Every structure is written in structure tokens, then in C-alpha cells.
Amino acid sequence: MKLFTLTLVLFISLVDVALAQNDPYEGLIPAPVSLVKATGTFTFGKLTVVKADKPKDKAVELFKDFLVNNRGLANKVIKYSPTTKSGGTSVILTSRGADKLPAEAYKLTITPRKITVIGKGAGLFYGIQTLIQLFPVDKTVAANLPCMVINDEPRFGYRGMMLDVSRHFFNVAQVKKVIDLMAAYKLNNFHWHLVDGQGWRIEIKKYPKLTEIGGTRQQTMFGTNRDWPDGQPYTGFYTQDEIRDVVKYAAERYINIVPEIEMPAHSDAALRAYPELMCTPDTSVKNPARTNGLYCPTEETFTFLENVLTEVMALFPSKYIHIGGDEANKQPWKESAFCQALMKQLNLKDEKELQSYFIQRMEKFINSKGRSIIGWDEILEGGLAPNATVMSWTGEQGGIAAAQQKHNVIMTPQTTGLYFDHYQSRSPLEPVSFGRYAEFSETYKYEPIPKVLTADERKYIVGLQGNLWTEFVPTVAKLQYQILPRIFALSEIAWSKPENKDYQSFSEVRLAKHFERLDAMHYNYRVPTAFEVIDTMMIGAQFTMAPKTVVPGARIVYTLNGRDPVDTDLGYESPITFNIPAGEKRVFKAVVITPSGRRSLPTSTIMYNQAPVAAANYTGNSAGLKFTLIKGNFTAPDQLDYAPKDSAGIAKTLETSEFRKTRPASGIIYEGYISIPADGVYNFSAAAYNDTQLFIDDNKIADNEGALSLFKGYHKIKIKYFYTAPVPGTRRRGNPAIRIYMIAPGTMDKKLITGDVLYN
Structure with missing residues (x-):
């Protein structure tokens, strides 16, 4: 449920700090099988010597190219001999000890004086790729790499x-x-x-x-x-x-x-x-x-x-x-x-x-x-x-x-x-x-x-x-x-192993360095938005907005007047608390702007101090929803309001497979009632592969994800949906299902709405 309070925002901020400080994978993507941190750092500089079993091996040459093109370093690369001692710092790239490793596996060890990558073929190459990710993105001559031991192998071949x-x-x-x-x-x-x-x-x-x-x-x-x-x-x-x-x-x-x-x-x-x-x-x-x-x-x-x-x-x-x-x-x-x-x-x-x-x-x-x-x-x-x-x-x-x-x-x-x-x-x-x-x-x-x-x-x-x-x-x-x-x-x-996956850490911490690297290489990318949900509506009297960005050096600008933010608008610095008068709405829009000038899409959050909606005067108990079928090709749900109607009936499910058998392209409007079991604020969302509009009591759910305060009883529900026939030559099939979800008050459990709560 997307209801924010000042306490919740401060908690989230503390969680973000903790995540950044306790990233178990040091920003690496993909997450390795195991990473054990150690004390100290290795300083990679001009005099660091690179030693390899085969100095002309392509993986070794690619590492050398990285040092030249990304660090401005021309470090010496020599043949590795385990019996030869040398002073200074060194990087050893070797297959010695790799015989017992699985296919494509590697071991990376960083101590204050030595980095060792053990792997054979692809394993050595992937160990080098992991090492490259550990370098800072800035091009300072000396790079400090944290000491650690990584053992890694792929889940899938x-x-x-x-x-x-x-x-x-x-x-x-x-x-x-x-x-x-x-x-x-x-x-x-x-x-x-x-x-x-x-x-x-x-x-x-x-x-x-x-x-x-x-x-x-x-x-x-x-x-x-x-x-x-x-x-x-x-x-x-x-x-x-x-x-x-x-x-x-x-x-x-x-x-x-x-x-x-x-x-x-x-x-x-x-x-x-x-x-x-x-x-x-x-x-x-x-x-x-x-x-x-x-x-x-x-x-x-x-x-x-x-x-x-x-x-x-x-x-x-x-x-x-x-x-x-x-x-x-x-x-x-x-x-x-x-x-x-x-x-x-x-x-x-x-x-x-x-x-x-x-x-x-x-x-x-x-x-x-x-x-x-x-x-x-x-x-x-x-x-x-x-x-x-x-x-x-x-x-x-x-x-x-x-x-x-x-x-x-x-x-x-x-x-x-x-x-x-x-x-x-x-x-x-x-x-x-x-x-x-x-x-x-x-x-x-x-x-x-x-x-x-x-x-x-x-x-x-x-x-x-x-x-x-x-x-x-x-x-x-x-x-x-x-x-x-x-x-x-x-x-x-x-x-990565499934147990090593963590979406919050991945999306809010580990991605940061990789966006920084993409900027340095002048790649275009979709900038993550200030809130993960693009458009939403929240119910309550007080809200605290805390947009955030994972892109290093990016800034957030916002508006409160409904316009999409531009560079000259207000700059976000710390959480902002809003008190909304009864019956009124406020719109908080935010955009992320990266140091290179790339912009996220704007997010829009409607803060609505809404009085609970009374239940409808509905006494029937007929399962299913009324449907109106509208034949034709459509590109937006609003077009269904003006197109001539084709046929109507009662649908016991939101599946559209049967309609598609005789009408490969059509629009559908479902109307009826949903049974709300108790007073409270309910979150609703709709999921379909074509554009869909969801209305509860004539309130449009913004971007198909939002909340309403409802009294116990029956409430009107309306769904506008269209599907299109596959274009000849494409490999696309329409998913026949529309899915409507509801989160009840006091829970975070997103439940699929099925026919047992829908009536006509």
C-alpha cells in the first residue's frame, strides 16, 4: 500500500544508508556465488605489474586494453612464474589451480599486495570482468580496490x-x-x-x-x-x-x-x-x-x-x-x-x-x-x-x-x-x-x-x-x-544463485556504479524514475514525499502544480511533508536529471484527502460482470466510448479467449460491482498487455495503480480494455487475460480479484 508518513520515510532513508554500507557484493553485477570481505585495500597504480600464464591471451590483452583506454595506464605485462619473487604490487592472471573449478568458474583474491585471478578459458575471462567492475569509474591514476575473496560460477550454461x-x-x-x-x-x-x-x-x-x-x-x-x-x-x-x-x-x-x-x-x-x-x-x-x-x-x-x-x-x-x-x-x-x-x-x-x-x-x-x-x-x-x-x-x-x-x-x-x-x-x-x-x-x-x-x-x-x-x-x-x-x-x-538475489539492494544500491559507467561510455539508457510507480494516488491527510535516485550525481526536480518538471523547477533536497485539506488533492511530480543531462520520465503522485465512498444501493448477487463488445481496431481505451457497440452479455471471467475466436480485434467494457468486505483504504491495480483503464466508483485509478477509501458494501467497477490481432510477420500473441488486483487495509498482500467478489 503506497501510504507514506514521516516515520515511514525516515525509516526508508535509514534502510537506504544501511543497504549502501552493507552491500554484500561490492556493487558487482551479477552477484557472485560468494564474496568474503577482508581488511585493507590494494592500490593499483602505474608500477603495478600484470603477470599472466599467457601474456598474449586475448582475455589478458582485453584487460590491458581496459587499463590503457579507461585508466590511461600502460602497465607492464609479463609471463607468470610462481617461483619468481618480485617487489611492489602485482596482478596474477593464471589457470594454475583451476582444474577443480566448474566450467566458466573463477576465484578472485585481493590482498594489499597482490590480486590473483584463477580460471581457465571463460572462467579467467569472467574473473577479469569482475576485477574490472571493482575499479572506480573515475580515471584517477591510482585505484584503491577493497580486499576480498570471491568464488564464483554460473547457475545456467x-x-x-x-x-x-x-x-x-x-x-x-x-x-x-x-x-x-x-x-x-x-x-x-x-x-x-x-x-x-x-x-x-x-x-x-x-x-x-x-x-x-x-x-x-x-x-x-x-x-x-x-x-x-x-x-x-x-x-x-x-x-x-x-x-x-x-x-x-x-x-x-x-x-x-x-x-x-x-x-x-x-x-x-x-x-x-x-x-x-x-x-x-x-x-x-x-x-x-x-x-x-x-x-x-x-x-x-x-x-x-x-x-x-x-x-x-x-x-x-x-x-x-x-x-x-x-x-x-x-x-x-x-x-x-x-x-x-x-x-x-x-x-x-x-x-x-x-x-x-x-x-x-x-x-x-x-x-x-x-x-x-x-x-x-x-x-x-x-x-x-x-x-x-x-x-x-x-x-x-x-x-x-x-x-x-x-x-x-x-x-x-x-x-x-x-x-x-x-x-x-x-x-x-x-x-x-x-x-x-x-x-x-x-x-x-x-x-x-x-x-x-x-x-x-x-x-x-x-x-x-x-x-x-x-x-x-x-x-x-x-x-x-x-x-x-x-x-x-x-x-x-x-x-546468480536465487538465494543471492535481492531486488532492493540490486535496484537501490548496486546499480549506481553501473549507471555511472554507462555515462562514462556514452551509452544511452532509461534513467530510473524518482518513484518506481510512475503514477499513483494515495489516500490520507498527511504525506511525506521522499523521491530518490540511484544514479550518482543526479538531481531531482519537482512541481506541485501538475506540470511536468523541467530543469528550472524546484530541486529536491530532503523529505517534504504535506498536509492536505479535507476533500482536496495535491499532485507531486518529480523528474531525475543525471550529470550527463539524461532525464527520467516524470512520476506523478496524487495526494488525496478523500472522504470514504459510500456503498452503492445494490441488492443483487448475480456472479460476473456485464460486458459490452465493441468491434474494431483501437489504440487507446478512450476510443471505446465513441465506437458503435457490437454485442453485450454477462462474463463470468476476465479472460478474452472466447471473444478472440470470432473477433480477432475488439474492445471490451466490463461493468458491475465489487464486494468490499470492510471499511478502509484499498489499493487497486490492473495488469494487461494492452492498455487498460480501471474505474472504482467512477474514480479512474491512475496508471492502473492507486488507492481509494471505501465503506463496506458493493462498489461500482468498470474496466475498459482492447486487444488487437497479431500483425502478419510479427511473433506476438495477445495474452487473453486481464488481471485486477486488490490490497486490503492493514496488509501488503496483493490478491487477484476473481469472480467471487464481482457481480452484475
Whole structure:
């Protein structure tokens, strides 16, 4: 419940100080397995000698580059010999003693005279990355590092990040900056989405038209993207030499690149170049296919794909080759006489089994080359290919089903904060993104291993991944804004033990140095807001506002007149107490401004000295809510007030699955009553992937999170919601559920509102 008093604010301030002083991980991200602090400091200066088993090892050279480029130091690097004694301070980078360490593990020891990093291969590299994080961000010549012992290893073997370069193309230098971020935070698999309906981005020597024709679309706009439809051709692709360069660059940072070549769907770019690979539609079919971005499963198609993959596998040494397999609109196969005949020949009962045949055939070819396939969770449909790894994106159910079938799973559900193209808050001032929400806290709090799995089944969850689809990401600045700071949360849930996670410490203490580092490297990032909740309403007569920022050196400005704060407004210095007259409201808006001039989105807190709302004169007890269905495509809930009504009825649930079967895009208004069990202040919130509005007694709940003082009894509830059909060529599915939550007086327990308290 977001009710503040002076006592509470002072308590929070003391907690913040305690957190900063007692950070058990010294600001490191991701949190190591164990960190034992010791007394004293190590002073790294010009005369500190770096000793390494292999001075020319790439990890050692990257550390040397860090010292030159970030510290202005040219320290001597010599070959390490344990029998050679030396004076002064030294850093030892060695694999001696690493034989008993798990894969990718390291041990870092700092004493007043010596730093020792023990690790082998990736382990040594990650130990060096941890050491780099311990250096101060300022570029003073001498750096004091606290003494400690760290023992560390990853929780998951697959720690991934996906970048889509089909919809918007990013050049080699820009891709390398993403790889740099991944390496710094111990992510080890870069899923490179090279092919989709919008553009083919990898040179294939045998089929030059793939990039000559398939690498270009006719204008910047795609689907519902709000880029201006400028009519200017949009193009770009990587030569094979550029691919080799990026693969080598990533490998030097212990990052494997997983290439994705889409099939059988999302293939419009390839089919623009080679239309003979499409199915010929049956002209007698009355309802032709909406889209035909689907390969026809002919021998010519399989030969084409095998030739393409042969060249791809020659460029990428990855064990995994991603072949997509998702969102296949199978209508072209239903209309194809060839496909129908093939299904009879193979004794396949439907087009789902035909897709399984397609995937399994490609898997056999890839397996014959010593590689394995990854596919999105739709490859489960019609039967899972024998050796496939499933990337579970539509939710967790695909991953659960695959693990239960003893298949490896990479968790990346779009419903749990791992889709970085989603909005980072519900503020209308967020840059245009895909119309769902993946707040930073949601990403951090995700647990990749579902509780429903048995102990044996859990071992098949081999890792997780964050995804950035780029329909709405046309620039590097937007790319960085979308993944920062969420990639920090991804790093910790992929590497750290669950018991070492602490969201408050992570978000309020440890992130500080990393924002400072991002500023020093001129990365764009989303500045955390002064309050975690963007817009809220609080009930009471007295409030104390204590906005805060984790960004070092940032300042907070605020207003009390409803305007968004600008640089010249009041500067926040210490907690402010407000006394609100009965029946009146005040609005406290705050913005964080970093030393580099970056600004957070404004937060708005309505302080309302509200008299309790009397219960409605309602005597019925009919379960469920009245609904009004409004057919059409909408972009905001307010549009539902002016659109013609379609139908009405009683809904016993807030699920919209049944509506979607006959109306792929619609608006819905739910109205009725909610039963309030006792007098008091209740907090309400709404969660849905499309924009939603929640009203209690005609009071709009700001940003779908706020409080009202209510008397016991029935109170009016109204929910305005819309959903849209997936845009052809996107890999997005609407979540059919709206969730309404309530926190009762005197508790912090956020309970889902179900039909037992809703009436019409």
C-alpha cells in the first residue's frame, strides 16, 4: 500500500544508508556465488605489474586494453612464474589451480599486495570482468580496490541475448557494442536473428538474390510501426567476411553466436527473391491465404534450405542452429494441392504434422553436420523433433512440456519481462514500443525453473534469454534504451544463485556504479524514475514525499502544480511533508536529471484527502460482470466510448479467449460491482498487455495503480480494455487475460480479484 508518513520515510532513508554500507557484493553485477570481505585495500597504480600464464591471451590483452583506454595506464605485462619473487604490487592472471573449478568458474583474491585471478578459458575471462567492475569509474591514476575473496560460477550454461536485425538493420560496429555489453555481464550466447519476413541480412553465395532482393523492403514502415511511411527503400546485409569478423570478435569474449534462419514461416524476404519456393494456391478455394510467407515443402525447397544452411554452418561454429518454426500461418498449405497430396502420401493427419515433418527433416540434415537445432516452442506442434532444443517464448507451457519430454529448454517467455521490445512502464511518454509491458522489476524477479517440474525434469532447463525485436527500434540510441538497464537484471537471473538475489539492494544500491559507467561510455539508457510507480494516488491527510535516485550525481526536480518538471523547477533536497485539506488533492511530480543531462520520465503522485465512498444501493448477487463488445481496431481505451457497440452479455471471467475466436480485434467494457468486505483504504491495480483503464466508483485509478477509501458494501467497477490481432510477420500473441488486483487495509498482500467478489 503506497501510504507514506514521516516515520515511514525516515525509516526508508535509514534502510537506504544501511543497504549502501552493507552491500554484500561490492556493487558487482551479477552477484557472485560468494564474496568474503577482508581488511585493507590494494592500490593499483602505474608500477603495478600484470603477470599472466599467457601474456598474449586475448582475455589478458582485453584487460590491458581496459587499463590503457579507461585508466590511461600502460602497465607492464609479463609471463607468470610462481617461483619468481618480485617487489611492489602485482596482478596474477593464471589457470594454475583451476582444474577443480566448474566450467566458466573463477576465484578472485585481493590482498594489499597482490590480486590473483584463477580460471581457465571463460572462467579467467569472467574473473577479469569482475576485477574490472571493482575499479572506480573515475580515471584517477591510482585505484584503491577493497580486499576480498570471491568464488564464483554460473547457475545456467546458456545465458543469452537475442537481437533482431531483420526489421531494422544494425551494422557490425553497432552489433559489437551489444556483444561488449553481454561480455561485461557474463552473458555467453548471442542469438542473431538474421532472417525474417522484412529482410534477409546474411550473404549466401549460392543465392545472391537473397540479399539483392530479399535484403530490401520498400519503405521504412513495417506493420504497426509508427515510423513515417516514407517510401524510401530500406536495405542492409552482412557480407560473409563481416560475419566471420563478428564471430571472431564474439569468440574472443567467450560468446557463442547462434544464427537464426527462419523456416517454414517468416520467409517473405526469401520468397520475394525466389518465388518458386512458394506453394501454388488452389484457385477453387473461396477464402485465399491472408499471407504466403511460407515455404512450400517441396524437394526444391529442401535443397535450397540445405544449401543455405551449409554456407551458414561454415560461418558459425555454434553447436546450435536456430531454425525458427514459429507462427506458421498454414493456410497456404491448406490451399495447396501439392501439400494435401504430400500429407496423404506421408499419412499426416493435419498441417501441424506437416510442419513437424518439415522441422524433423531439416533437423536430420543439421544433425548430419554435427549440429543441433533450436526452435521456438511451436515446434512442439505435431510432434517434437527428436534432438531439438525448445526456446519457450509464448509462455512457460512450451518449455514445461519440452522438459517433461526430456528435451533441453531455453526459457524466454514474453510474459515475464524478457522481451526487451516491450514498454518499460505504462507512462504515455515512453518511446513507442511494442504494446506490452516488461518492467525492470518483473525482469529481475523472474525465476526460470517452473515449480511444476520434478527434480529430474528441472535439469532440462539449460538457460534463459532476453529478446529485442526491432519493429520499433530504428536507432542505436533506442536499442540501448530498450536493453539498459534490463540487461543487468537478465545477467543476474542467468548467472546468480536465487538465494543471492535481492531486488532492493540490486535496484537501490548496486546499480549506481553501473549507471555511472554507462555515462562514462556514452551509452544511452532509461534513467530510473524518482518513484518506481510512475503514477499513483494515495489516500490520507498527511504525506511525506521522499523521491530518490540511484544514479550518482543526479538531481531531482519537482512541481506541485501538475506540470511536468523541467530543469528550472524546484530541486529536491530532503523529505517534504504535506498536509492536505479535507476533500482536496495535491499532485507531486518529480523528474531525475543525471550529470550527463539524461532525464527520467516524470512520476506523478496524487495526494488525496478523500472522504470514504459510500456503498452503492445494490441488492443483487448475480456472479460476473456485464460486458459490452465493441468491434474494431483501437489504440487507446478512450476510443471505446465513441465506437458503435457490437454485442453485450454477462462474463463470468476476465479472460478474452472466447471473444478472440470470432473477433480477432475488439474492445471490451466490463461493468458491475465489487464486494468490499470492510471499511478502509484499498489499493487497486490492473495488469494487461494492452492498455487498460480501471474505474472504482467512477474514480479512474491512475496508471492502473492507486488507492481509494471505501465503506463496506458493493462498489461500482468498470474496466475498459482492447486487444488487437497479431500483425502478419510479427511473433506476438495477445495474452487473453486481464488481471485486477486488490490490497486490503492493514496488509501488503496483493490478491487477484476473481469472480467471487464481482457481480452484475
